[in-house]
Amino acid sequence: QKEVEQNSGPLSVPEGAIASLNCTYSDRGSQSFFWYRQYSGKSPELIMFIYSNGDKEDGRFTAQLNKASQYVSLLIRDSQPSDSATYLCAVFNTGGFKTIFGAGTRLFVKA
Amino acid sequence: DVKVTQSSRYLVKRTGEKVFLECVQDMDHENMFWYRQDPGLGLRLIYFSYDVKMKEKGDIPEGYSVSREKKERFSLILESASTNQTSMYLCASRRGITEAFFGQGTRLTVV
Numbered sequence: 001q002k003e004v005e006q007n008s009g010p011l012s013v014p015e016g017a018i019a020s021l022n023c024t025y026s027d028r029g030s031q032s033f034f035w036y037r038q039y040s041g042k043s044p045e046l047i048m049f050i051y052s053n054g055d056k057e058d059g060r061f062t063a064q065l066n067k068a069s070q071y072v073s074l075l076i077r078d079s080q081p082s083d084s085a086t087y088l089c090a091v092f093n094t095g096g097f098k099t100i101f102g103a104g105t106r107l108f109v110k111a
Numbered sequence: 112d113v114k115v116t117q118s119s120r121y122l123v124k125r126t127g128e129k130v131f132l133e134c135v136q137d138m139d140h141e142n143m144f145w146y147r148q149d150p151g152l153g154l155r156l157i158y159f160s161y162d163v164k165m166k167e168k169g170d171i172p173e174g175y176s177v178s179r180e181k182k183e184r185f186s187l188i189l190e191s192a193s194t195n196q197t198s199m200y201l202c203a204s205r206r207g208i209t210e211a212f213f214g215q216g217t218r219l220t221v222v
Binding site: 032044045046097103 | 153201203205211
């Protein structure tokens, strides 16, 4: 079992729709959770982080964390073609000092 | 503005060459990381360092070594480059359990 799992996609949504990206992790001791966006040929850039159970909203983005289910999600409302990218879920494990990344989900937003 | 700078954007080296990839951060972060990213495999951790002169193996250290003589600089060394080390290399730095900031990436081709 991979430590951080994401559906590779591609996930295709029409412009203006809600895109829902999901991630599961295996280590119950994980403390910090991050979503990065990566455009083709570019390096990852942070878009959201969440530490506590529940929802965290920032503009069109909402991160959701459920530690009991070991599940993190990212919702993108009013999706735009410029949101088309690969979204990486990352989990920080305090004991190992490491940030573990999922393989990423490719999102396509169709105009 | 935070900055992680990698010495080269593109690099072409011959099989058997010793290759140095340099990374510098200006954020006074204690933690620095080297990842490689390959299609379908996501980001894989090669080595990380949580302090000057300290280093820890990541998930795929074979064929690589690192050096951290100063806090702001973390170097990745390919002792004898091979074609299977052709990849995108990403350096990142982080303070505590906060998010990691990435450099722009080095696309290395070994011929």
